[in-house]
Structures are given as C-alpha cells and as structure tokens.
Amino acid sequence: MLAQPTPTWPVAAFNPRALADDLVLPLPCGGAMAFRRVDTPAGDGGLDDRALLLGSAETETGYIEYLRRTYLVGPFGGGAEPRHFWMSKYEVTRTQMEALRNPACPAANTPAARLPAVEVSWFEAMETAQRYSGFLARNGGPRLPRRGGAPAFVRLPTEAEWEYAARGGAAVAEAEFQARTFPMPEGPEAYAWFQGPRSAAGRLSPIGLKRPNPLGLHDMLGNAAEWALEPFRLNRVGRQHGLAGGLVARGGDYRNTGEAQLRSSLRIEYAPYDATSGEPTRITTVGFRFVLAAPAQGSLADTAALRSAFEAETRARATTQDDPAALIAALRREQSDPAMQTALDRLGAAYARETRERTDRARVAARAQVQAAAVLSRNVFIAQQRATGLQGMVENPGAFGATPQQAQAWRPMLAAVQAEVEGGVRAYAAIIAQLSQATDIAVPAEVEVVQQELRAQNVPALLPYVMLVAGHAEAARRGSVPPVAVLRADILRTTAAPTPR
Template sequence: MPAPGFNSIAVRRSLSLGLALALVAAGPAAAAPAPAAAPWPAGLYNPKPLADDLILPLPCGGALALRPVATPADSRRTRLVGPFAGPTGDAQRHLLIGKYEVSALQYQAVMAQGSGQACPPVAAAPAGAQVDPRLAAQVGVSRIDAINFAAQLSRWLQANAGHLPPCAAGAAPCLPRVEGKPAFVRLPLDLEWEYAARGGALVPDDTFALPRYPMPEGLDRHAWYNRNADGEIAPIGRRLPNPLGLHDLYGNAWELMNDPYSSPQFPGQVGGDVLMGGGIHSADEELRADARVEVQPYDSAGDVKTADTGFRVVLAAPVVTSAARVPAAPPPPAPPRETPADGHLRIEVDAYAMVLVDGEVKGSFDAGRPLELRGLRTGSHRIEVSPLVSGYPKAEKTVVLTDAEPVSIQIHLEPTPERAESLLDLNPDQRRRVRRQLNDLGYPCDPASDRFDRGFQVVLREFQRESGLPITGKLTPETRAQLERRAAEQQRARKAAERAPAPAPQPGGRYLQPADSAPDGRWMDPAAP
C-alpha cells in the first residue's frame, strides 16, 4: 500500500504542460547524505506522544511532530482537501499539521544548517532554569523569517530525500510522499488552521460551530494567556491538546499564517500579515478559532517582530505530479439560460451586519431597518450575513425567489455568551442580586461583591451544568431566567414553610416535667401533656 507522500515541482500557469512534465521527470539532483548527528531525545520535539503522530526529520539529528487531520470528501465544514493518505493508508485525504508550535531548538537547528553554522548543542537545561529554553516556542520572528524556515527545511528534505524512509510500516522519522514525490514545508493557511482548531471532522456539528472546542477542565488547562502565563512564553506541549491532538492552538505564541489578511467587511482588499490563536497577553474572550488579527509587516525599523509571535508548519504537496493527474479539459459550458431579473427580497436581522447575495456585497443594515433588494434574478440564492459588531457569528441561508411575490426573511444572529452577558447591561445592584441568588441556592458566592470574576464563572458553570444549560460561565439571558425561576421557587417554599402551623407533639415518649411536679428534675414517663 503506498505511503503518504508527494513530489514538489513549481510550475507556473504560463508554462506549457510539456515543460511542466519535463520538469517533473527531471526531478531533483542527487545529493550527498547529510552529516550524521545524534538523534534528539523524543522529549525535545514530542513531549506528549500519540500512536499516530508523524515524525518529520530535521537537520542536526532533530525532528518535528505532526498530526493527521482528515478532510472528508463529503464534508460540509470545509472545501479543503488534504494531499496525503491517512495513517492506515485509507482513501480519505488528510492534512499534516504541526502538533506544536515550532520550538527555539527546532528553529536554531534548521537555520544553522542553512547558513553552514554548527548545530545547536543538545545538552542539559541550565541549572535552576524553570523553563527549558530549548522547548519554548520560537518567537520574535516575522512572516519572512517563518517562510525562510519552511523553505530551508524543504530544501534540506529534498536534498536528503533519497536517504529518508517513506512513512510506511511505522517508520520514524520519515518523509511523506505523494506518488513518490517528497513533501515540502510551508505555513498553514488561515482556513486550515481554523478547521483544525475547531476539531476538524472529529467533533459533531454543534461543537465545530463553537468559538473554541469544549474544555471541561477549564481554559487554564488548555492555554497560556493573560491570566496564567505571567508574560512568559512557555515550552511546547505543556497544556492539554484539542480533539485532534494539537497543542497550544490558543495562547502562548500568536501564530503566523501563510496567506495575507482579508475580511468580508472589506471585500476584494488584501492586507498585511495574519496572526491567529492569541498569545500570552490575550484575554479569555480573544481566544477564538475564527479570530484573525492583521499586523503591519514592516515599520521604520524593518521587519515587524514581536516577543509573542511564533508559528507552526504544515506539510504540503504539489497537485500535478504526473500526466495522469492532469484532468481532461471539460467541454465548453452551455450558454446560460436567461432568467428574469425581477425577484424582490426583504431581509431583516437583529444586529448591525453586512449582507452578501451569492458572494456579492449588497449593503449593510441594522436591526429595525430592513434591507430591500430588487432586480434579483429568480431562482435560488445564497444569503450570507456577516456581523459588523463583535460578539456575533456569521449566518447563512438559502432562499428561492420567484416573480410572483416578494420574499421576506428574518435572520437571527445568536450572540456569543460573552456578548449576551454584556447585552444584559446589569448595574452593580443587579450583579450583586445575581451573586446573592446563587449563594442562596447553595452555590457559594460572595453576595456583597458585584464582580463577575473567574471565581464567579466557576460557580456559574456548576449552576449551568446542574440546570441542564449550556456551560459557558457567562450570564446569558437563558441562565438568568433559570436563576430567577429557581430563586422565586425557593422564596415561595420559604414563605409556605413560615405559614404552616407547628406540628402537635405526639403522645407517649419522655418529657421533662416542670419543677413543681418533679422537684428533683428527673425524667418521667407520664402521658403527653
């Protein structure tokens, strides 16, 4: 069974197919094997090993761990198609994504080999060091630095491909191939990163749609961010992984993407570099799978580099590896059938948003101000609503227009838990009331405080769990309504107990008699008084 792998040939679109195939046939020139180096201990590149990890060799005896991420052909979640077969050689295609952020030691080894310098020492960590600097994520790099790392590693892999085993029969380290052509290294696309961060094909639809994959152990066990990082970049793999086995997706180092910044809010514009995942100074609400930050690539000092910006890598493969992979030219399309352009669509939404019809921006509007669209062709249309305020996810709907009558649709944008809590706009007295209600219901919470801090969120999650509500740690309208109901039930039960008459004593039993009837204070067993 062929192992995952591939060959890389850069063929510009302007070249003829014959030239492209000639380049493929030529292949890379034979290269002498790289100088032997003692292999690194596994703990330096894969501190949390899994059985189906793919281990890619690095110069200087190093290695880098990657995870397979399935991209099912029938997936509704992504249009991505991975170039590699699965770990068992099945037909389903996979991406191969770095299991961890690239560490300082991995970065030094690759760049030293490229510049002809000596390999970095692989020795014991400095005495008394709390953080092993070799395992810390590499930061302080620009996108160009990260691309150069990927390019240098790809050159080394190509030069040594004849001496590196394919990824079959559990070989490790190994070099994946596609139709005999070796893989190369690049930065991830933001769509690849987001798909993997959400859990890919391993999680159900409702989980995939969440801003973050579920973390029953709490965010602190999964991410280094402003509440637990103390401003320090951490070693790779110290926090729990996501459902795909990927570590440090949220927090620690911001991660550079391969593609430049773009946004539905600015259709057609392409900007600076893209960072995703958040960093050590990010707040809880900033750690989201869909959060993209644009950064200026250059300033007066040159390349922009920050002390909390790093990267992870993916393996890639060319699409056209042989003549057999070149599809036949499709027949020319039939001329489009004329369709009437007299459809009328009325759209209402409950938040300030931009509307796209079949990918074309039609305008922006706010709640209470419907958008009227006339002159649309009849037939099916894809409506996309992209919120222009934070705290709301995108929404999509398909409508069918006719020339018979206008079509009206209402699109509800469900706010995130953080946004829903902020929309309640509670004053300090109302916030204290919420804490008092939780405390009275048996969820320990200081009723004198008006802060919805981390301790409050822990208590609120427990209330939500026991009430069968979504566990967000945020006071959503649904949570507040349930809290008010239970507090009212408790109050009614207390009043009913106060109005109930005291129970009459039961006859028989022991009674302490008054002093005049039992001067010595002894217990007697008379009839009940």
C-alpha cells in the same frame, strides 16, 4: 531514496507528548519535528473538497471575523484513506529553528530548548520553511508523505487550514466545530496559556505542557500567536473583502489574550514592515507552526484526473435541450461580437458557480440525512430491546419478582416505547425516500465521507447503521422505498453495534 536520519535529541525536546500515530520527521543536527494528521473527508473525486463555515457570528468584530464559507481538502490520501494534510503538533521551537538556520548545532537539552520561536518575522518563518523543505527532500526518507510522484514540502498554514485544525476538524461534531473553542472538558486553563495569573502570568511556556485539542495539536490557542500564509483580508458580511492587507497572526497569545478572548476565529493584522526602521516586523508574542503540503498537480495522472473531473462537472447540467449552460454555450458560438462573447462567458461562469454551490449544499445535506438516519435506526434498535424487556415483564411478571398490579403499571410504558419504535422506523423511511430522490449527487460517495467522519470522531457504533442506510437508499433509488415492515426487520437485525447496558 536516502534512509531517514535517526533523531539524537531527547524526545522531550521535540515531542514531549508522543503518540503512536505521530509523524516524526528529521531535522538537521539530529533533531526532529512531530506532525499530526488532519483529515478532511470530502469524497474521492479529483475536485471534491470540504465546505466549511469559519469565523464567528458575533458582530462586534464582524468586519474581521464574521462567518464565511470556504472550502478545504488535504493533498494526501484518497480511496479508503481520508484526504488529509499534516500540521506541526507543536509550535516550532527556538532549537528547531536554529537547527535549520544556523551553521552551529544548538543544544537540545537546555531549559529553553522547548520554548516556541517568537520574535520571528513572517519572512524568516517562510525562509525556515524553505530550508526545511530542502532538507526533507534530501533526508525525509520513506515516511515523507507524497502526492503522486511529488514529495511533500513545508510551508505556513493557510487561514482555513489553521482554523479548521484549531476547531478540531473532522474529529468533532458539527456543533462542537462551530463553538467558540474546541471542547475543553477540564476548562480553558488545562488547554491554553492565556493572559493572567491563573495561566501564563506574562511568560512564554515550553511546548507540550497543556492538553491537546481533539486532533492532538498543542497550544493552538494561546502561548505564541502564529503566522498564517496569506495576507489579511477584511470580511464583507460573509465573504472576503477584495483588499489584501498586511500579515495575519492566529490563535491569540500569552500576553495580550485573556481567557474571555480565547476563540478559534481570533485573527490579528500586522504590517509586514516596521514603520520606523523598515525592517520586517517581529513580534515578541508571535511564532509559527508548519504544515506539510504538496503540489495540487503532483503527477501527470493527477493533471489528467483533474481535467476529467472539471469537464465532468461542466457537462453535468448540459444533458437536456433546455439546460441554461448549453443554451449559453450555443449563444456564444453564434456571436461574433467580442463584447457579447465576454458577457456570455461571465454569465456562463456565474451559472456554473451557482450550480456548483447548489451541488455542494446538496452533498452536505445528504451527509446530514445519512447520519440522521443512522442515529434513528440505532435508536430504534435500542428502543426495541427496551420494548422486548418490558414485554417480558408485562406478560410474565412473576419471573421478575413482580406482581400483576406492577405489570399493569408497566403497560403504558411498554406502549410508549413501542410507539417510539414505530415512529422511529417511519421517520427513517422518510429520510430514505428523500435520499433516493437525490439525483444530482452520488449517495454512496457521501456515505463514504460520513464513515470517515465517524471514524475521525471515534463513533464506530454508528458505522453498521450507516451501511444499512446506504443499502436502503440504493434499493429505493432502483425501485421504491422498502415497506416499513422490511425496514424494521432490517434495523433489528443490525446487531454489530454494542447494545445498551
């Protein structure tokens, strides 16, 4: 494998807000492009993916942006490492695009070097991706991600990839993910270039001047809008409409999107060709960014694993005599009428799809239960510490410089905290009982996903309690839910998490 070329451009030209975990890949002319990892925790099965609710609940533009369920998983990682894809940290700049498309090398230290490339047609963006893929195949070096034996290639992001990353992905809690924008503690003007004198004032701005979103991605909202990979589709009350339309630009822009219009669900349709000239559409406010992707079947081993996973899922409900899938299959074998066979095929496919969706919902519910039980157990741990402190103050007030009368006033408080501990343990036991009855899913696999999500959200304090939940759920599955006294004792021994101050 060829060694990766060392960038000679100033770092400010391609990564002005450099982070230690950025993936920096070379460009021609001594250039480079920075990427951020976007985790998609989803389990490690060949066909595991992550259910997402994208779009907006607002009905005014519901036919364009209404809430819809879709699924996503990155091609890289697996095992202890979350599944993930890589996305350009910034919008592709004019200089980066010129380095890939023009014979002469561009100047990388000019004031315009960091401006996003705009007025670029979708076709030019795709051609640039094709050129960059070829360059990386020859010059990417060992840092270029691989799936099986297949190296990553470059393309525009799908709408699901783009919106998932724009919302903050697994780095934010579910409520934050469903919000109108990713969390902006310092206010929108600190994170986005939008229309108006308080922000862009009608001017395109260089990359990296604003704060990033929780994934470390800059200018996902505002500045230049960004082309998506697939054609525009309308929304038919929660699902994509069947008509494939024009091109999609995401994220809003510096000239047409005001602060009130900033939202992760914003999507605009453009015709691919100019109606007058017939030339590809170029918009002065639309640019692009890339993702690193890989073939779904990166190797023969991948293909075998995918086939095995599919067969396992289709067999999952065919283990009993009265299973509908088995009955449908038996009926089809007995039919010689092609029309009836086709009808049974459609019925079987519909049943398999409904079963898969039901299992997906059960997996999401199990993850929520695991996290809820972990939060409950940590709250019990903290409440017991408070109770222990109050107990000492009630039984020996003099040691705390208090009077017996003050100790009497603390008794109701102690009783309330003790009740909080007992109520928390019993609620925890109820969740453990529910998890032990989850026969259609593998709880340990969902525990692993929850751990990956908590690491992505930088909430390590809950990790010991997640493992406690996993152990109790497995014990309950093998026999019965441990007694409340055992659960309480186990929770109070879980001291790896930081104690409250």
